Every structure is written in C-alpha cells, then in structure tokens.
Amino acid sequence: MKLYSFFRSSAAYRVRIALNLKGLPYEILPVHLTRGGGEQLAPGYRKLNPQALVPVLEDAGRMFTQSLAIIEYLEGGLSPGPLLPKDTAARARVRALALAIACDLHPLNNLRVLNYLTGPMGLTDDAKQAWYRHWIAEGLSALEASLSGDRDTGRFCHGDAPGLADCCLVPQLANAHRFKCDVSAYPTLLRIEKNCQALDAFQRAAPGRQPDAE
Numbered sequence: 001m002k003l004y005s006f007f008r009s010s011a012a013y014r015v016r017i018a019l020n021l022k023g024l025p026y027e028i029l030p031v032h033l034t035r036g037g038g039e040q041l042a043p044g045y046r047k048l049n050p051q052a053l054v055p056v057l058e059d060a061g062r063m064f065t066q067s068l069a070i071i072e073y074l075e076g077g078l079s080p081g082p083l084l085p086k087d088t089a090a091r092a093r094v095r096a097l098a099l100a101i102a103c104d105l106h107p108l109n110n111l112r113v114l115n116y117l118t119g120p121m122g123l124t125d126d127a128k129q130a131w132y133r134h135w136i137a138e139g140l141s142a143l144e145a146s147l148s149g150d151r152d153t154g155r156f157c158h159g160d161a162p163g164l165a166d167c168c169l170v171p172q173l174a175n176a177h178r179f180k181c182d183v184s185a186y187p188t189l190l191r192i193e194k195n196c197q198a199l200d201a202f203q204r205a206a207p208g209r210q211p212d213a214e
Contacts, residue, residue: 001026004048004056006033006040007210008178010106010171011067012055016210017167018071020201022081026057030212033111068102071164083163094158097146097165101172105139108132109175129179136181140189143169148188155195162196170196174207 003019003026005012019026031054032039039045040052049056049065057064057073064070075083084091107113109132117123117131147153157165173193176183183190196202207213 002029002058003027004029004031004045004054004058005210005212006031006054007207007213009033009054010175011053011102013171013174013205013207014067014102014167015055015057015070015074016205017170017202018074018083018164020204021083021162021167022074024074028211030210032212068098068164068168071167075164083167085158085163090152090158093150093152094163094165097143097157098168100139100143100146101165101168105135105172106168108135108139109179132179133181136176136179139172140176140181140183140186144186144188147192153188153192156192162199162201166192166196169193170202 001019001024003012003015005016005028007030031045033054038052040049040054046052048058048063051065053065055065055067055070057070059073064073071083084094114128114132117128118125123131147157152158154160156162157169169189170193173183173189203209
C-alpha cells in the first residue's frame with residue numbers, strides 16, 4: 001500500500017494510526033501542503049484526488065480518499081485488529097464520536113479554511129487564532145461531556161482497546177497542542193490520549209516520526 005500523506009495533516013495522521021493498529025505495511029509518499037503553493041494542487045495530484053486533499057491510499061491499483069472511508073476499507077477484512085465493535089449500537093457510538101471530530105470539528109481548523117480567513121477575509125493572525133481556539137473549545141468540550149458521562153468509555157474512547165474514535169481523537173488533540181489551546185478542562189480526553197500515546201502504533205504515526213517531518 002502507498003499512502004499520500006503530509007506529516008502535519010490530522011486526516012493523514014488518522015490513517016497512519018489505523019494502518020499501524022491493523023499491522024499493515026505501507027509506504028509514505030509525502031505531499032507538502034504549503035511548499036510551492038501546495039503540492040496537492042498540482043495537476044498530477046488532482047488526478048489522484050480531485051479534492052486536492054490528503055490522504056490518498058493506493059492499494060492494488062485503486063485510489064481511496066477521505067480518511068474515514070479509508071479506515072473503513074482497512075476494516076473490511078484486510079487484517080485482524082478490529083477498529084469498530086461488532087455490536088450495532090456500539091458501532092454507532094464509535095462512528096458518532098469519530099464523525100464529531102472528522103466532520104464537525106476538523107474542517108474548521110483545516111489549513112485551507114485558516115488560510116482563507118487571513119487571505120480573502122482579511123483577518124489578522126490574532127483573530128484567526130481566536131476563531132480557531134473558539135471552535136476547538138466547542139468541539140472538545142462536547143467530546144469531553146460525551147465520553148466522561150458514558151459507561152462505555154474505558155481506557156480508550158470505547159472500552160479498553162483503541163479503535164476508530166481514538167484514531168480521530170489523538171490527531172485532533174495534537175492540533176490543539178500545536179496551536180497552544182488550553183486543554184486542561186478535558187481530563188477524560190487527556191487520559192485517553194495518554195493511553196493511546198503509550199502504544200507503538202500511535203507513536204510511529206506521530207507527525208515528528210514521519211519521513212517528511214520538519
């Protein structure tokens with residue numbers, strides 16, 4: 001498998017974690033999102049993904065886009081190590097947690113969104129940071145409430161084994177740390193993050209461990 005990735009992309013980070021948890025070998029093909037105006041905007045890359053986003057997973061000549069769709073593909077019998085529970089209600093819970101991050105929170109702190117704020121919208125960098133931190137706090141506060149008050153939360157987002165929701169949570173918290181957001185109000189999230197970061201699969205997926213890290 002080949003993974004088109006950028007070391008700081010939280011969407012690509014999710015897939016790297018999932019690949020590692022599944023024990024699947026893969027090759028990283030870096031796509032720099034800022035160099036030269038963004039390598040993802042080059043015509044050659046747009047042929048792989050018309051959205052001009054990372055990640056893209058290449059497997060057996062087929063291209064897969066969107067991090068959660070890629071992870072569901074990896075889940076589809078390719079290897080052991082389930083990332084989603086078998087129980088229907090439990091699967092819905094895990095998907096809801098993952099979607100709360102990947103669909104509701106992450107798009108608001110995506111690079112192209114932040115660049116639009118300081119570009120065409122004319123916001124100052126301080127205003128952009130305030131905007132960013134507001135939405136991080138909104139999203140993480142809701143996650144903390146969801147996880148801290150649910151008996152299905154264990155050492156990880158669901159029970160005592162890492163899964164899809166953890167693949168999403170850890171990269172989102174990494175973004176929060178990088179932008180110096182105050183995360184002290186989220187003890188459940190921080191506890192789960194600590195448990196995840198103790199695992200080799202998460203360590204090897206970290207931005208600083210990638211071949212294109214800067």
